[in-house]
Amino acid sequence: MELESSMKMNLYDMSKATLVGLFTIFLCLFSISVIIGAAGPPIFDSYQTTALSQGVDMRYNTSQFNWEIQHLDKLNQMLIFKVALVNGRAAREGINTRLTMKTSLYGSKDGFAFNAIVVDKIESRKIKCSQGNIHCDEVALLHEPFVHYPIYRVDVRFLNAEEEDWIQDAVFIWRVFNHSFTLFELWFRFTFLVLTFVMLVWFSHRLRAYKSSEWSIEQKWMTALLFSLLAYNNPLFPLTILADSWFPEFLDVCFFVTFIALLLLFWxxxxxxxxxxxxxxxxxxxxxxxxxxxxxxxxxxxVVFTWQELHELDNPTYSTANDIPGFIFFRVVQILLLIGYTFWLIFVAILGVKDRRAFPRLSVRIKYLGILTIFVLAITITGIVLGVVGTIHNNAAQFLSFFSLFNLYIFFLAIVYAPPKNAGGPAHMRLNNMAPVDSDSEEAVGLGAASGRRTHFRDSYTDDEERSGSALTDDDGVGGTPMNRGRISGSGYSSSDENTRAAAGAAVSATPAIAAPATAASPAPAAVFGAQPLAFDPPAKPAASTPTPNLI
Incomplete structure (x- = not known):
């Protein structure tokens, strides 16, 4: 099997200690982001009360609960209203039933004139209470995706409460986004957006001297991933807070899903x-x-997000798990596709590990990509399956950990896949993945002499190194690799080939002589083709007054 050559990358010049250091820095920065997120503000502010504390007994069908929430603004982002029933028979049995509720929602700018948003909306909700737990699971009654008014009032009635004699009380909960978390999210999104833009400009600057056809497959993918990372950081995110429209929110989720999909495709x-x-x-x-x-x-x-968002705008009492027919089906299909993807990825990774022994440059590419990617991939797939990877988070640590994980991962890949700063022209940039493992074997010698490529990672030298001969010695000073011994100021001469040396000497001896006065400083052929091939200097130009020699 023959693999194509690829343009040189920083990865090839980095020692094992450097790569370990980069991975350590990555882990440290990721850990710092988790710590900052854990110390950050809570995502939601919750306000709760009970029906009995407000003088309302919800065990009767005629009972109606009214409650207002005030001092809201755009930074609260959205409004969620929930109820958790109190099981009076919790010590004896659990409850699994459905309860029909009538809900109304009103908004006001001054607290006097209320505008109707939802009027007498009747919905049936599944109620589940575990035995031994006095509070049943929370049930969403209302979800307002945009905060239009500073004051909201809700009216709730249970239409079949008298048939459910286990109801003792009801806990009602208002939940809105915390002001501090909204500012926390905006600042970190802006910071990573600026860093991504700087990284994209730097990476493009490194690649500007080379045609796109000369880029390695990693460098082509990194260009696409950096642009998608800009979208993931979403420069339009403030519009999701300020604009009373579904479109900015739709764009935010599309940007997020597109980045995750492109990342999975990249791996x-x-x-x-x-x-x-x-x-x-x-x-x-x-x-x-x-x-x-x-x-x-x-x-x-x-599709699932679009369906959910449009239903929430049309009906604030909408509940995803209860009202989307086939919602569970979508989740099952998603998990099955992720399982199939995981097995496919493991299969190609095994093939790569199998081939890496024959191709050392392929080995270093797979090792670095594999170690860093396994860490990120495990967290990503686990988060998708558990439903914690998305645009809505449960806490600041979850938001900042995933957000920094993806950004740092792309940043570090861009650093190692960028071409070196002093790499030289394209002619010096091509590396062959077919380089054998054992550079001292006869196969390595033949390949090095024939292809003109080194078997180690470094494949370009400065002009000073080539003139001084330092490029022709290996690390231990014993003559270098076949490529090193044959590379003299860019020529294809190989001092390790005795037959080539003898043939060159014979060719020089057979060249017609030029009649010129012999001097003591005239070098003998042995000085050129002798045992010291490293001391090569450019021939001195003849003086301007030297007469033109005559041919005999």
Whole structure:
């Protein structure tokens, strides 16, 4: 199997200690973000009261509960109203039933004139109470995605409460976004957005000297991922707070889902593509199956969100798990696709590990990508399955940990995949993945002499190194690799080949002589083709007054 050569990357010049140091820095920064998130403000402010404390006995169908919440603004983002019933028979049995409720919601700017938002909306909700737990599970009654008024009032009645003699009381809960968390989120999103823009400019600046056809597969993917990371950080995010429209929220989720889908596609394609030449990466046979799998995941996520968002705008009493027919079906399909993706990724990773012994440059690419990616991939897939990866979070630690995880991951990949700053021109940038493991073997010598490529990671030198001969010695000073011994100021001469040396000497001896006065300083052929091939200096130019020699 023959693999294509790839443009040189920082990864090839980094020692093992440098790579371990980068990974350690990544873990430290990620840990710091988790700590900052854990110490951050709570996401929601909750206000709760009970019906009995307000003088209302909800055990009767005619009882109606009224409650106001005040001093809201745009930074509260959204409004959620829930109820948790109190099980009077909790010590003896659990409860699993449905309760019909009539709900009304009103908004006011001054506290006197209330505008109707929802009027006498009747909904049936599933009630579940565990035995031994006096409070039943919380049930969402209202969800207002935008805060239009500073004052809201809710009216609630249980229409079949008298049939449920286990009801002792009802706990009502208002839940809104915390002001401090909204500012916390805005500042961290802005910070990562600026850092992503700086990283994208830096990475593009490093690649500007080379044609896109010369970029390695990793560098092409990193360009796409950096642009998608800009979308993930969402420069339009403030509009989701300030604008009373579903479209900015829709864009935010589309940006998020697109970034996650592109990241999943990157992991699958990159582990498979760095083992194969470009001719084997066809659109139909190589990319189409992967795009179909990840694209289905993307489509399911976007469709479910769109359906949910439009229902919430049309009906604030809407509840996703209760009111979307087939919602569980979508979740099951999503999990099955993730399982299939995981097995496919493991399969191509095993093939890459199997091939890395034959190709050392392939080995270093897979090792770095694998170690860092396994860490990120495990957290990402676990978060998707558990439903904690999304645009709505349960706490600040969850928000900042996932947000920093994806940003730091792309930043560190961009650093190691960028071309070196002093790499030279494109002619010095090509590395061959076919370099053998054992650089001292006869196969390595033949390959080095034939291809003109080194078997170690460094493949370019400065002009001073080549003139001084330092580029021609290996690390232990014993003559260097076949490529080093044959590379003299860019020429293809190989001092390790005795037959080539003898043939060159014979060719010089057979060259017609030039009649010129012999001097003591004239070098003998042995001085050129002798035992010291490292001391090569450019020949001195003849003086301007030297007469033109005559041919005999």
């Amino acid at each position: 699958l394609c990159i582990l498979d593509s760095i083992r194969k030449p470009a001719t084997a990466r066809t659109y139909i046979g190589f990319y189409l199956p992967k795009v179909a799998l990840v694209g289905t995941l993307w489509l399911i996520s976007v």
